[in-house]
Amino acid sequence: MTNKIRVGVLGFGGLGQAAARLLAQKQEMILVAAADKDGYVYDSNGLNEDVCIKTYYEKGSVGHVEAGGLLTNQSINELISKADVDGYFLALPNLPNNFMADVTRQFINSGWQGVLVDALKRTSAMEQILALKDELQAAGITYMTGCGATPGLLTAAAAIASQSYAEIHSVKITFGVGIANWEAYRATIREDIAHLPGFNVEKARSMTDAEVEAFLDKTNGILTLENMEHADDIMLELAGICRRDQVTVGGVVDTRNAKKPLSTNVEVTGRTFEGKISTHTFTLGDETSMAANVCGPAFGYLKTGVSLQRRGMCGLFTATEVMPQFVR
Amino acid sequence: MTNKIRVGVLGFGGLGQAAARLLAQKQEMILVAAADKDGYVYDSNGLNEDVCIKTYYEKGSVGHVEAGGLLTNQSINELISKADVDGYFLALPNLPNNFMADVTRQFINSGWQGVLVDALKRTSAMEQILALKDELQAAGITYMTGCGATPGLLTAAAAIASQSYAEIHSVKITFGVGIANWEAYRATIREDIAHLPGFNVEKARSMTDAEVEAFLDKTNGILTLENMEHADDIMLELAGICRRDQVTVGGVVDTRNAKKPLSTNVEVTGRTFEGKISTHTFTLGDETSMAANVCGPAFGYLKTGVSLQRRGMCGLFTATEVMPQFVR
Numbered sequence: 086m087t088n089k090i091r092v093g094v095l096g097f098g099g100l101g102q103a104a105a106r107l108l109a110q111k112q113e114m115i116l117v118a119a120a121d122k123d124g125y126v127y128d129s130n131g132l133n134e135d136v137c138i139k140t141y142y143e144k145g146s147v148g149h150v151e152a153g154g155l156l157t158n159q160s161i162n163e164l165i166s167k168a169d170v171d172g173y174f175l176a177l178p179n180l181p182n183n184f185m186a187d188v189t190r191q192f193i194n195s196g197w198q199g200v201l202v203d204a205l206k207r208t209s210a211m212e213q214i215l216a217l218k219d220e221l222q223a224a225g226i227t228y229m230t231g232c233g234a235t236p237g238l239l240t241a242a243a244a245i246a247s248q249s250y251a252e253i254h255s256v257k258i259t260f261g262v263g264i265a266n267w268e269a270y271r272a273t274i275r276e277d278i279a280h281l282p283g284f285n286v287e288k289a290r291s292m293t294d295a296e297v298e299a300f301l302d303k304t305n306g307i308l309t310l311e312n313m314e315h316a317d318d319i320m321l322e323l324a325g326i327c328r329r330d331q332v333t334v335g336g337v338v339d340t341r342n343a344k345k346p347l348s349t350n351v352e353v354t355g356r357t358f359e360g361k362i363s364t365h366t367f368t369l370g371d372e373t374s375m376a377a378n379v380c381g382p383a384f385g386y387l388k389t390g391v392s393l394q395r396r397g398m399c400g401l402f403t404a405t406e407v408m409p410q411f412v413r
Numbered sequence: 414m415t416n417k418i419r420v421g422v423l424g425f426g427g428l429g430q431a432a433a434r435l436l437a438q439k440q441e442m443i444l445v446a447a448a449d450k451d452g453y454v455y456d457s458n459g460l461n462e463d464v465c466i467k468t469y470y471e472k473g474s475v476g477h478v479e480a481g482g483l484l485t486n487q488s489i490n491e492l493i494s495k496a497d498v499d500g501y502f503l504a505l506p507n508l509p510n511n512f513m514a515d516v517t518r519q520f521i522n523s524g525w526q527g528v529l530v531d532a533l534k535r536t537s538a539m540e541q542i543l544a545l546k547d548e549l550q551a552a553g554i555t556y557m558t559g560c561g562a563t564p565g566l567l568t569a570a571a572a573i574a575s576q577s578y579a580e581i582h583s584v585k586i587t588f589g590v591g592i593a594n595w596e597a598y599r600a601t602i603r604e605d606i607a608h609l610p611g612f613n614v615e616k617a618r619s620m621t622d623a624e625v626e627a628f629l630d631k632t633n634g635i636l637t638l639e640n641m642e643h644a645d646d647i648m649l650e651l652a653g654i655c656r657r658d659q660v661t662v663g664g665v666v667d668t669r670n671a672k673k674p675l676s677t678n679v680e681v682t683g684r685t686f687e688g689k690i691s692t693h694t695f696t697l698g699d700e701t702s703m704a705a706n707v708c709g710p711a712f713g714y715l716k717t718g719v720s721l722q723r724r725g726m727c728g729l730f731t732a733t734e735v736m737p738q739f740v741r
């Protein structure tokens with residue numbers, strides 16, 4: 086019927102909705118499934134992203150979408166067993182920290198075979214995914230981890246940049262994120278707050294919207310993050326490029342202004358075989374949003390994952406190991 | 414005996430010598446073979462790069478190296494049949510324009526199986542390699558093409574950068590090269606001159622050293638290159654990222670000053686799924702030499718090629734299709 090890659094999106098917050106909008110412009114992929122915690126929607130002919138987003142906001146779940154929607158508190162499990170999907174983008178909040186690994190185990194246990202892509206951020210969350218490597222392989226699942234912006238786009242750029250050097254001294258990722266309204270990315274902002282001194286994942290997760298709002302009032306909407314626990318470190322270590330303690334990630338998030346407070350970049354410093362110390366820099370254009378820099382790479386890696394899957398290559402891959410493919 | 418990747422270098426001009434010096438610092442690779450047009454040297458226990466370079470300069474060919482050297486005008490053919498090599502870096506001058514393809518045919522016809530890596534530059538030279546794809550596959554050779562600096566490092570960075578965009582408008586590569594003395598890179602400089610108005614590959618190739626010297630005197634040692642025929646274009650087109658006419662390559666070469674006349678960079682401009690036009694920029698540190706930016710990636714892709722070869726994946730790959738691996 087169609088040669089398009091059939092895609093599902095798990096999680097329908099800011100990231101899942103952006104993914105749906107991005108996929109609507111693709112010829113090579115078609116969004117056929119979406120799920121949130123209260124329901125799912127599946128249509129093998131493709132979903133209308135506007136209808137899904139409108140329904141989610143008006144009624145609280147994509148399960149309310151008329152054609153193909155179903156309300157259930159087992160949305161992921163039921164969707165896996167029902168839907169014919171080549172690859173899922175796990176656009177899930179990663180709170181609690183073991184949520185992504187738990188969902189992955191659901192896929193492993195279901196007998197489903199295909200591609201999974203995540204854009205998770207914390208090292209400790211990725212370590213739980215890495216521990217599932219053999220099980221993923223045995224299950225016939227091709228899992229692409231750390232495939233958003235950072236980790237993902239910037240980590241892959243760092244892996245490319247490292248090639249000029251005999252030895253890497255540091256990889257420094259600095260991001261600027263500007264969003265007009267924090268409520269469009271409630272899970273992401275809570276994850277960011279969890280990195281601040283005096284907070285942790287559990288504490289940030291338990292904050293009410295009013296408490297987040299009150300906290301942001303005190304900082305004038307700005308979150309300044311330093312020495313974040315970010316899985317770029319473990320990905321670059323696994324690729325043999327440097328030690329994880331040589332990787333630092335920090336940035337500034339403005340939750341009240343779509344304009345980035347600073348340009349996102351990664352600086353890779355090392356020594357060449359000729360003994361020179363130098364720094365390569367990869368800088369993202371300020372007009373590119375977090376959504377573009379996360380979802381674009383995620384689907385590029387999903388396409389690569391489908392190629393690997395079709396050649397029988399299952400198991401676990403990070404964004405530094407394979408090249409993402411451009412999705413038309 | 415050793416788990417090191419056994420490497421051969423074909424061509425022993427500036428690039429081949431830099432490759433030998435770089436490999437001397439690697440634990441995962443060992444240089445066992447080198448050839449120039451008048452001879453070759455092979456030692457399964459490894460070559461001493463200082464001896465090879467000194468001999469080449471004093472006597473004109475690595476074939477004069479005492480242990481393992483042999484003078485012959487069939488150096489490549491004889492080396493292929495004799496040496497136990499996992500992968501060759503083709504550090505050959507690409508003048509005439511079909512030289513790299515001719516050498517590749519020698520490998521195909523010899524029955525040798527392993528990895529070949531080139532750092533060639535012209536689109537028309539790469540098209541000849543691309544035409545050999547099926548033959549390479551049938552011969553059991555894993556060929557990595559366009560794996561130097563540009564094409565190579567910068568093309569791969571452009572492929573990563575493209576992920577943020579729904580549509581690419583332009584990829585602009587601007588390079589600055591500074592070399593203290595043009596005679597260290599005689600073939601490379603002739604290739605550069607061939608890009609200038611009024612020159613072509615044959616004309617540049619036939620210039621004597623004195624003629625090149627006289628020409629450089631007129632330009633104060635500076636070569637300014639615009640709209641160069643560079644295979645970055647076909648590599649990005651093949652990867653489905655943009656049309657080849659959207660890729661431009663130009664730069665400035667200072668043949669009398671090791672300091673770069675400008676910073677080498679690639680700018681990737683496109684439209685995001687949200688309709689924003691923006692530009693990602695990847696900039697190389699000024700202290701990194703052409704040798705570091707060409708040979709580093711070349712061996713990173715050679716390592717990837719060996720992984721592919723060992724999994725039975727033969728044929729042709731470009732630097733935009735697979736991720737180079739970091740070589741320790």
